[in-house]
Amino acid sequence: MTKAEVVAMILAGGQGSRLGVLTKKLAKPAVPFGSRYRIIDFTMSNCVNSGIEIVGVLSQYQPLALNTYVGNGHPWDLDRNNAGAYILPPYQRSGKSDWYKGTANAIYQNRDFLDDANPTYIVVLSGDHIYKMNYEEMIRAHIEKGADATLAVIEVPWEEAPRFGILNTKSDDVITEFVEKPANPESNLASMGVYVFTWSVLREALIEDETNPDSSNDFGKNIVPMLLNQGKKLSAYRYAGYWKDVGTIASLWETNMDILDRPEEINLVDRSWRIYSRNPVKPSHFIGPDASVVNSALTDGCRIYGNVVHSVLSNSVVVEKGAYVKDCVLFPGVVVKAGASIERCIVDFGTIIGKDVSAGANVSGESPYINKKLCSGGICVFERGLVIKEGAIIPANSMVDSDLKVAPEKSVIESTFRV
Amino acid sequence: MFTDAMGLILADNKKISLGELSSPRALSAMPFAGRYRIIDFTLSNMVNSGIKNVGILTYNKYKSLMDHLGTGAAWSLDRKNDGLHILPPYVNSEATSISGDEELAGLIDFLRTSRTTYVIVANSNIVFNTKFDELIKSHKQTGADISVMYNKDGLKSGKPFYILDTDKNGFVKDMLFNPEKSSSNKSSLGVICLRRDLLIDSIARQMAHGLTHFGIHSFVKMYDELKVHALEYNGVVLRINNVQSYFYSSMSLIDDAIRNDLFWNGEPVYTKVKDEAPTLYFDNANVGNAIISDGCRIYGNVEESIIFRGVTISKNTTIKNCIIMQDSHISENCQLENVILDKNSFVRPGVRLIGHRDYPVVIGKGAGI
Numbered sequence A: 001m002t003k004a005e006v007v008a009m010i011l012a013g014g015q016g017s018r019l020g021v022l023t024k025k026l027a028k029p030a031v032p033f034g035s036r037y038r039i040i041d042f043t044m045s046n047c048v049n050s051g052i053e054i055v056g057v058l059s060q061y062q063p064l065a066l067n068t069y070v071g072n073g074h075p076w077d078l079d080r081n082n083a084g085a086y087i088l089p090p091y092q093r094s095g096k097s098d099w100y101k102g103t104a105n106a107i108y109q110n111r112d113f114l115d116d117a118n119p120t121y122i123v124v125l126s127g128d129h130i131y132k133m134n135y136e137e138m139i140r141a142h143i144e145k146g147a148d149a150t151l152a153v154i155e156v157p158w159e160e161a162p163r164f165g166i167l168n169t170k171s172d173d174v175i176t177e178f179v180e181k182p183a184n185p186e187s188n189l190a191s192m193g194v195y196v197f198t199w200s201v202l203r204e205a206l207i208e209d210e211t212n213p214d215s216s217n218d219f220g221k222n223i224v225p226m227l228l229n230q231g232k233k234l235s236a237y238r239y240a241g242y243w244k245d246v247g248t249i250a251s252l253w254e255t256n257m258d259i260l261d262r263p264e265e266i267n268l269v270d271r272s273w274r275i276y277s278r279n280p281v282k283p284s285h286f287i288g289p290d291a292s293v294v295n296s297a298l299t300d301g302c303r304i305y306g307n308v309v310h311s312v313l314s315n316s317v318v319v320e321k322g323a324y325v326k327d328c329v330l331f332p333g334v335v336v337k338a339g340a341s342i343e344r345c346i347v348d349f350g351t352i353i354g355k356d357v358s359a360g361a362n363v364s365g366e367s368p369y370i371n372k373k374l375c376s377g378g379i380c381v382f383e384r385g386l387v388i389k390e391g392a393i394i395p396a397n398s399m400v401d402s403d404l405k406v407a408p409e410k411s412v413i414e415s416t417f418r419v
Numbered sequence B: 001m002f003t004d005a006m007g008l009i010l011a012d013n014k015k016i017s018l019g020e021l022s023s024p025r026a027l028s029a030m031p032f033a034g035r036y037r038i039i040d041f042t043l044s045n046m047v048n049s050g051i052k053n054v055g056i057l058t059y060n061k062y063k064s065l066m067d068h069l070g071t072g073a074a075w076s077l078d079r080k081n082d083g084l085h086i087l088p089p090y091v092n093s094e095a096t097s098i099s100g101d102e103e104l105a106g107l108i109d110f111l112r113t114s115r116t117t118y119v120i121v122a123n124s125n126i127v128f129n130t131k132f133d134e135l136i137k138s139h140k141q142t143g144a145d146i147s148v149m150y151n152k153d154g155l156k157s158g159k160p161f162y163i164l165d166t167d168k169n170g171f172v173k174d175m176l177f178n179p180e181k182s183s184s185n186k187s188s189l190g191v192i193c194l195r196r197d198l199l200i201d202s203i204a205r206q207m208a209h210g211l212t213h214f215g216i217h218s219f220v221k222m223y224d225e226l227k228v229h230a231l232e233y234n235g236v237v238l239r240i241n242n243v244q245s246y247f248y249s250s251m252s253l254i255d256d257a258i259r260n261d262l263f264w265n266g267e268p269v270y271t272k273v274k275d276e277a278p279t280l281y282f283d284n285a286n287v288g289n290a291i292i293s294d295g296c297r298i299y300g301n302v303e304e305s306i307i308f309r310g311v312t313i314s315k316n317t318t319i320k321n322c323i324i325m326q327d328s329h330i331s332e333n334c335q336l337e338n339v340i341l342d343k344n345s346f347v348r349p350g351v352r353l354i355g356h357r358d359y360p361v362v363i364g365k366g367a368g369i
Helices: A017-023 A040-049 A063-070 A103-109 A111-117 A135-144 A158-163 A199-210 A219-229 A249-261 B039-048 B063-069 B100-113 B133-142 B196-208 B216-224 B243-254 B256-264
Strands: A006-011 A054-058 A084-088 A121-126 A129-131 A149-155 A165-169 A175-180 A189-198 A234-239 A243-245 A285-287 A292-294 A296-298 A307-309 A324-326 A341-343 A345-347 A358-360 A380-382 A386-388 A413-416 B005-010 B053-057 B083-087 B118-123 B146-151 B162-166 B172-177 B186-195 B228-232 B279-281 B286-292 B301-307 B318-320 B335-337 B339-341 B352-354 B361-363
Touching: A006 A040, A006 A103, A006 A111, A006 A135, A017 A249, A017 A380, A040 A054, A040 A063, A040 A121, A040 A129, A054 A111, A063 A084, A103 A111, A103 A121, A103 A199, A103 A219, A111 A199, A121 A135, A121 A199, A129 A189, A135 A149, A135 A189, A135 A234, A149 A219, A175 A219, A175 A234, A189 A199, A189 A219, A189 A234, A199 A219, A219 A234, A243 A249, A249 A296, A249 A345, A292 A296, A296 A307, A341 A345, B005 B039, B005 B100, B039 B053, B039 B063, B039 B118, B053 B100, B063 B083, B083 B100, B100 B196, B118 B133, B118 B196, B118 B216, B133 B146, B133 B186, B133 B228, B146 B216, B162 B216, B172 B216, B172 B228, B186 B196, B186 B216, B196 B216, B216 B228, B243 B256, B243 B286, B243 B301, B243 B339, B335 B339, B352 B361
Parallel strands: A006 A054, A006 A121, A054 A084, A149 A234, A292 A307, A307 A324, A324 A341, A341 A358, A345 A380, B005 B053, B005 B118, B053 B083, B146 B228, B286 B301, B301 B318, B318 B335, B335 B352, B339 B361
Antiparallel strands: A121 A189, A129 A243, A149 A189, A165 A175, A165 A189, A285 B286, A296 B279, A386 A413, B118 B186, B146 B186, B162 B172, B162 B186
16 A cells, blocks of 8 residues: 555444334445435545545445445445555454454454554544545545634534534634533534544554543544543534435435436436446346336336326336336345335335235324334334235235244245345 | 457458448448447457457558557457457558558468467358357368358348358359358358367468468368368348448347347357437337437437437427437437438437338438538
8 A cells, every 4th residue: 555645534334223124234334325325335435535545445334345346446436556445343352352342342443454554644434324525525625724623514404403413613614512312402513424534643642542442442432522621622514415324213214205306406326426336246226117106216226017196216226017116125136026015115126015015104004013113103113034924914014034033924035035 | 268269350341232331331340239330249259269369351441440459458369379460451661551461461461470270250240149169169070171050031131142062971062152042041141160270270371372362252162172160140130231231130139039149148249338418218219129328318209129228309200210329319300211321420409301111312421410
């Protein structure tokens, strides 16, 4: 690796447990999004489009699919001779070895990697946000203001501020305080989880943080307050574009729907800021003779013979004749059989919705699959690789999980298969 | 698994012209099926057969082909050993113009660098999805010097075509070019298998006899002195021999059986990746029997058509039985029927363009209408 001015580190190791069955076999950043992407494509593409050529991807939870997906970084033009995409799992070393304990610890454990590249600045990013942002402009602001750390912030509605990590600032957007989920917020500037650090400053802070046994080794909780205590200059960088955290079933669904309802905001067709992804190698999609497709997003390999309304379909989805799909997000390879009717459903890889199944927001009744802890707004979620029984009825807010213990007569799962 | 063959694709064919469509590009670089170029099929067939060394013989108009193929990464042919080799005419510093001699001399050099026993040589005017394992196996079993693939399209093939007549053991005893009538319906696919050393010797001999152009059927024609065996192919074959057959072949993709044979039952067909956005269908979109690629925005009506990547079909516009190529824009209140619209074209509001099913209107690359 050659010396780089800037290195980006993408935190992609979190479990994403609020996505339930969707992250049972898959790290959250590798979850499909927006018809032809994975969530991490947005952050990866932002790095490349911002001119950052060394990108470390820190993986830990269910890394297999994510590691395969990122691979040698080729889809993002990150297969370079002396730079590129590097997958950085926790590893064993002589002396003390550990899993990544927190976001800051993950960077701490990779300080050898960073020292090799010896960057002046490092950008720390999360792999689970949907947004388009030019990090180069943010780094410029960081340099101009002479900051030690710069945190990207977005103005959120005051009533939503208690859900975010809030930054209190004084004049010229100098940060005075970081408050995690304040009950009575003093500001509505939410941290986006996008950080620029001067590497020498962060390096020292990470080493010091490791000596504190009480620290949870987290950027927001520990590193930012520590830097503030040390009197370092922390600056807020205001971002005003589209930005969504897709951490919950409801927000994942909503953000997918934004592609249909607010296509100009995330603007996927902008050729000056393309979002790159790994290609599925499938033919163009086909709309059959009696099909109807409106207000929807489709991609390669889909074959549609039924009705698709206001839905986001990933590659190779099949909707048979007479099937009805409304307000749904269907992951690659999902099949909706004839006569099935599904509304507000997120269906994971390859699952086959049997004939005449009725599922989703418009279906009422009792079911052992109802999971109000994770599902809201009527949204139903199906695990990957399921065959759903013909004629099954699955009410709103269900999460169909093959590991759930359900009496055979109440089970809606005919069989499971490996995807 | 270990295929002892290399590939050679003839990227152009001096006998075939698609008029305005082939004027900016080699035949093999013709856009097809929404997101492919014709060459993708033969190239994918070779790669899917385990071939790791492919030469592409070109003689002119190869810019768009080179843009498309790049380093060969999309076909996993960006390799240290072997990989993809584009073979433009070899011109030494003294030559003032390109003659066929250079074309063939460069080819012999390329063939000599390989270490495989066999070579599969293919024209690029057909679209099919197969593996050449069967061809190589049959070639070894029959003890033939040359094996040639055919199907039973016969006189329906569309000119130019070659009809093969065989004896009862399947060895070729006659070959006819564009016959008006024939007792045989075995139409050559323009794909042959032979030993690499035989190919090199034959090219050298042809050059010594003053022949300057490399053609697959000049080898098949050697049935008097060599054993030329014909192998039938039963799968779907689409021939691109002229504008009409390009139009028919494209439109036949709307048939589920044909599309499944080409794309879903066999190995994947690789092509250059474009990273377009997903296609968006809006409120009044009305689409039936259509192949639609990524990056399109559909506001209007599309029926029995092939829409390439990045196309916009505006409100109150109807597209019927058309091929609309990459990045074209069709404005509001238009009606297009039986039209082939090449890349980057712009159709202004209210335009009405109606061709005939057998004679589609062809609009060249980058037109403003």
